[in-house]
Amino acid sequence: MPGVAAFGHFQTNDLFMRSFLARFERLKPGVLPGIACAFFIWLCVQMNWTGSIERLTFDAAFMVRGPRYADPHVVLIKVDDAAVARAGERTGTGWPLPRRYYARAIRQLDALGARTIAVDVLFSEPGPSPQQDAEFAQATKEAGNVVNTMAFLVEEEPLAAQPDQSPNDIEARVPPQRFSLGTTPFPRVRSAISSSPPQPKLAAGSAAIGHFNVFPEASGTMRRVPHLMRLKNEIYPSLSLAAASQFLGKKPVLLPNNSQIELDGRSIPVDRQGMTFVNWIGGKGSYPNFSLNELLDGTIPPEVIQGKLVIIGVTASGAFESRATPFASSVPAVYFQANAMDDILSDRILHSVAPWFLYLVRLGFPIACALLTARRSMAGYWPVPVLMLLLFGVSAFALSQNIVMPVGLAIMGGFLAFAITSAKGYRLEWESSARADTAVSSLARGTTLLGRLSSTGRDQERLLYTIRLTALDTLGAREVYVLLDDDTKVEDERVLIAARHAQTGGVGWIWPPPALHSQSARRRRARAKLDEETEALQLLMRGETVVAAPLPRIRIDIDESIDGDFSKNTSAREQGGALIAVGRRDGGVFTPRDAVLLETLAEGAGLALENWRYAETLRGRIEIANRDLSGAYQLLAEQSAKLFAAVESIDAALVVGDALGTAAFVNPAGARVLRGATPILGEPVVSALASGDLEEMAALFDKLNSQGVDAKSTRLESMRGSDILVAQFTPLVSDEGHFIGTMLVVSDMTAQRELDRMKTDFVGYVAHELRTPLTTILGYASLLDLSAGRFSADEVRNMTGVISRHCRRMNGMISDLLDISRIESGAPLLITRKVFDLGALCERLIEEQKPYLNPTPVFQFVFDCPECPVEWNGDQDRMEQVVLNLLSNAVKYSPDGGTITIALHKSDAEIVLEVRDEGMGLTEKQCSKLFQKFYRTPDARARGIKGNGLGLNLVRQIIETQGGEIEVFSKRDAGEKGATFRVTLPRDDAK
Secondary structure (H helix, E strand, O other): OHHHHHHHHHHHHHHHHHHHHHHHHHHHHHHHHHHHHHHHHHHHHHHOOOHHHHHHHHHHHHHHHOOOOOOOOEEEEEEOHHHHHHHHHHHOOOOOOOHHHHHHHHHHHHHHOOOEEEEEEEOOOOOOOHHHHHHHHHHHHHHOOEEEEEEEEOOOOOOOOOOOOOHHHHHHOOOOHHHOOOOOOOOOOEEOOEEEOOOHHHHHHOOEEEEOOOOOOOOOEOOEEOOEEEEOOEEEEEHHHHHHHHHHOOOOEEEOOOOEEEEOOEEEEOOOOOOEEOOOOOOOOOOOEEEHHHHHHOOOOHHHHOOOEEEEEEOOOOOOOEEEOOOOOOEEHHHHHHHHHHHHHOOOOOEEOOHHHHHHHHHHHHHHHHHHHHHOOOOOOOHHHHHHHHHHHHHHHHHHOOEEOOOHHHHHHHHHHHHHHHHHHHHHHHHHHHHHHHHHHHHHHHHHHOOOOOOOOHHHHHHHHHHHHHHHHHHOEEEEEEEEOOOOOOOOHHHHHHHHHHHHHOOOEEEOOHHHHOHHHHHHHHHOOOOHHHHHHHHHHOOOOEEEEEEEEEEOOHHHHHHOOHHHOOOEEEEEEEEEEEEEOOOOOOOHHHHHHHHHHHHHHHHHHOHHHHHHHHHHHHHHHHHHHHHHHHHHHHHHHHHHHHHHHOOOEEEEEEOOOEEEEEOOHHHHHHHHHOOOOOOEHHHHHHHOOOHHHHHHHHHHHHHHHHOOOEEEEEEEOOEEEEEEEEEEEOOOOOEEEEEEEEEEOHHHHHHHHHHHHHHHHHHHHHHHHHHHHHHHHHHHHHOOOOOOHHHHHHHHHHHHHHHHHHHHHHHHHHHHHHHHOOOOOOOOOEEEEHHHHHHHHHHHHHHHOOOOOOEEEEEEOOOOOOEEEEOHHHHHHHHHHHHHHHHHOOOOOEEEEEEEEEOOOEEEEEEEEOOOOOOHHHHHHOOOOOOOOHHHHHHOOOOOOOHHHHHHHHHHHOOOEEEEEOOHHHOOOOEEEEEEEEHHHOO
8 A cells, every 4th residue: 555655654754843843842941041051150260169169079089089009119107106105205305306316217218228218397496405406417418318398488477586586587597599499480389478498407418308388278178289389589399399309310390381390201280379289099098107116126128118208207196287188087297298299209190181171061061961951851850960970970080090170160050050941841840730730620629519510410511621621721732522431422533542542551641652753763663664553543643643541430438438437448440431632732742741741630530520429428527527526625635634733733833813813723832832821712812922921922913913914924032031932923815815814823942042052152162172272382383483492302392292282182172072973973982892990090090180280279189999900891092081071070160179089989780980079069950951962050151161061961972882871969959069970880891
């Protein structure tokens, strides 16, 4: 059938043109965003706004590239913590390291055959020993291959002259001219205003000198090294360049026209800031490295050093300046210098790509991303991120080939173009989706016609018309058909075939299929014939594009829905017809997205057509809602009960009065806090407060209650005898703005204020007790420091003895504070048990206490121990704390002196230790509070007796931790003086 074949070929070409025009239309949204983003990137480059982005991608490229092998000619000798520690043990000065160590290191390296020795330590000032300086300079001169370090001052800072130097001397200190690379005009070099070269003797013996200046970037990461610096028109090399030049035996040649440095066939580029990129090898352990101790001990094999470039640098903790790299946040500066030398020796210096190529990438990549995003907007956006990753991979690969290819700006521009074009595409999709949502909403409005919608009535015809109109507007179709199961009016064979395919597959169906009009499919069709079914459909569709979606029908068991058990309801989903769109008004073809959109419309249409089936279901759900509401009311009642219980349990008094001032609620704590002023329900609150000696509180309550809605929350603090009461008055206003009453919350703050006062006294005491010995210590220390050699050995010994006593006093006080802190944190006291003589301990402490007493008043110590020795298994140090505290209290609280007796008795079951004094004594109330933390008697405070209120509390903790108990006896209430502290210790621990 030649005619049929020709017809099919004509339809294929026509479809190709439509597809081509559709693709071209999809590219248009990406043109303007791509050009705009490219212009933005160009502007960023001109304004230098995006250096941080390039730095981040540069570091990321290093991480992707990974570590590389280090040059085998570079060896590190580290002045590490072990070397500093050894120097400190032998000379008494660990840091700075004595210079004779560097001299020995240079001689040892020279003996091992090192080709070049680079010292990454600045020796611009004389050392503490001229002999060591001379030894170091002599070793440098004898080696003849040592490269020393200098530093330049670049920023404009005022120079402070040393005591033995004048400003002219500082200005005159410039490096020897023989270390200069000449006065060649080189525009890309930083200028210095002064320098710190090595000492003249050391410089005279050096083979070369290089500066170790660095210029970290804003992020702190070191990415570039300044190989050249200018001082007074002379250009000087960096330490790494000078060391590499000495090692290679060639002098660097400056090429200002090319902004490069030539060294033995190696080309070192210099950027606009006079810097060269460092090709980091990764990590800080990549080079052979040895400790200075290993070198001085002779444990390094000669073949490791022979013919190598050896760098001596500091890695000791706190003694080196750290550098951040793309691989690590902090490495010693010597690794930076080693890496820069490695780049030159191994000829792995990083070179930048050509500027024209960089501009092409930076400006072309955003345009490409925008066009690709617009092209793929209907099929997914994944190629653009893949393209970005591919560009970054190319950058990382270029870095592995020692080429710097900054792609941060290009990726940023591509991302912006991708985001803008995607947003534009999403906006178009959103508009289409909005039309679809409007369509679904229009269809869903059929649910408001439940009372009058019928399967054959006029409302159903209106609904079908709305469905067709919505699909026409949403898809841009020329014709839309709604085909129902019982519909016999449609005779168009195209519509019937599309409906059959959609109902058979259960999803949207498109003609022509996406693969049929793709370029790859056209190439396949050129090599193979179409199958018979496809040829028949092509002839039947007559070059039209068609999309169809099945109409769902949901059947629900209404009886089960009324019972409310939806968990047993198995909704059966069936196909109740199809929604078909034929032809596009813009001449294009339907896409899978159109099929999905039509499926959404079909879902809404099916729901609208089946909404009457939900009437009974809704009634069942209403019944369930009623039951849920009843349960919610019950839950609310339970929550209210819990809230009421919580209010009942609070520690403060809570009184709620109504608008007339009568008590509407009083919690149980009200009787305890207010006592005689507690209102009775229905009784005026003002009268109850006034009758309980709370007149000020009653007056304020009455005032606020009379103000009504104008009243403000008020706080009042009042006294009732020795009690401190804090009241909070809060007006209660309804949601409508009506005054409904006043709430009064009264808290008893007496105990809290007493605790605050004790803490304040404690802080003042501790401050005084710490300042007093410190003043004495500082005084004697200053006297010894300022008057050295003026006192005899005995006088010095007496002074140091005073300092030691006060230090022990402070140490004891701090130990007590630490013990109390440990107890407060829940940790137990540390007890170390051993058998010791408790009697000997008491006797020793009495003798040690006597020298600390003033001449007046007179004290007499009596030790009563008829059964000594008294051995006990316990913590001797802790028991010394106990006895000292008890003795100290006996002395402090006996202002008139008298006899202080320590009695020690033992029996088979226990040991009893008593400390008795003839002092002020204690009342029964004071005895009950005496072992509380921070507690001090009123008499002690009145007489100004120093104390912190922690000693006896700590004594009780120590005794109870070891299984004992402590008691206090005093009868001051009966007119007797003195007090007795009795400590009872169990004897079962004595073995």
